[in-house]
Amino acid sequence: MKKAKGTIRMSDVARVLGVSPMTVSNSFRNPHLVTDATRQKVIETATKLGYVPNTIAGNLVSGQSKVIAVMTPSIRHSSFADMIDALEQSLAKEGYSLIMSLVETREREVEALRALIGRRVDGVVIAGELQDATARELVVKSGTPVVETWHLHENMTDMSAGFSEHDAAADAVRFMIEAGRRRIGMIGYHPSTNRRLIERINGFRTAMNEAGGNSANVVLMDASINGYEAGAKGILQLIDVLPEIDGVFCMTDILAVGAMFESTRLGWPVPGRLAIMGYGDYDIAAQIPPGLTTIHTPGVEIGVESASLLLDRLAQKPGIAHQRRVAYRLVSRGSV
Structure with missing residues (x-):
């Protein structure tokens, strides 16, 4: 008898593939522990069966949500879009998902940051930097890893990736x-x-x-x-x-x-x-x-380095740098 919608379990996916439930779990939560071919088969089978992993229980055990947030003032310009795309691709390789919050004004900054931290994201990337003192204080007190991007200076809140x-x-x-x-x-x-x-x-x-x-x-x-x-x-x-x-x-x-x-x-x-x-x-x-x-402006490189900073922090790697400098370059065409 066919199971009712929503009752497909991890063990069902494992049984169809002839693998252990742990292999299915790792394919979603720790993709570096399985081969690309195995992970692809697990995802394809899960999709066919309608299985969606329940991340809540795993989050309670691990203390991590496997979700990173990005706050950006705009998605209209290709430089920010390139950064976000590279950030998402880099994080996905390690089993993290990306959510985005559009924050166009300084007044929205604290409200958005409080909502993201309240959802227990594992880290936040700012397209730009935190402008509000209350927002910076919130980051420090919550202990949430934050990467500010684009312009580098000496008084960043936590970590940073960018250029001058x-x-x-x-x-x-x-x-x-x-x-x-x-x-x-x-x-x-x-x-x-x-x-x-x-x-x-x-x-x-x-x-x-x-x-x-x-x-x-x-x-x-x-x-x-x-x-x-x-x-x-x-x-x-x-x-x-x-x-x-x-x-x-x-x-x-x-x-x-x-x-x-x-x-x-x-x-x-x-x-x-x-x-x-x-x-x-x-x-x-x-x-x-x-x-x-x-x-x-090196949007792609900023996205990659921001992901690297967060992943190193979450993995508690010793001696990691808090700032990553990437290179801009001048492109000479016909207008000068």
Whole structure:
């Protein structure tokens, strides 16, 4: 007689395959203890039978949920998406699942973090860094492992994986200066307390000051102006204050593409009349003519290193580093 839905057990899967229940359990909870071929057979058979492992009992015994959370302000940009995809793939190899919380404002940070810790996730990855002091205190008191990402600095809450946003922005502007541009402006967003954006502005100013240029030509758009429109409006504002402008560094590729669209409408050839530099190396950067010169941010590498930090901590490996530095790179195309 066929069993009612929901009554398929681990022993049923084991009996069909002719393996032990422990092999079935390890295929879901400890995949490194079984071969890939065995695990694939177990998963296929479990799917056919309708078996879903009950993780609650195992969690109570092991003290681990085998779930990692990622908090991100956005999934619209390819850099964050690449990081999350690499994070999930790296964790899945060790039997961990990933859940995501979209946290677009600082006010939501504590609420989201409290909910995740309350669900006893084994760790949290932040796309960016914790901005609220209460959130940082919550992490410390709960003992939940946390990895903050992208911009590195000395006062991270726990662990971190990323690079210097300041140095990346400064290198972008230096590249434009080396290409002969001297009257360079910047388009960005009001950073508020976002340290990543603040460091990009500081990097622009560092490079301009080094070259004896004017580091004050910075136009910051309101966050309510989204997408290409912000870049288009930004370039018009820069032209108003610096009519002889010959280069512009944009805080994101989206802003840069908006500036390129507006330059075309103005009849300003890129890079003949105006060189444009982006930041992020989004998919559109390689497709828009004549190709957007930009900073490639290492989202994939950040995801891999974040997973490695958490897995090392959860395995209680001795002497692990709390910070992993990954490399950005400048991608030269046709816009500079």
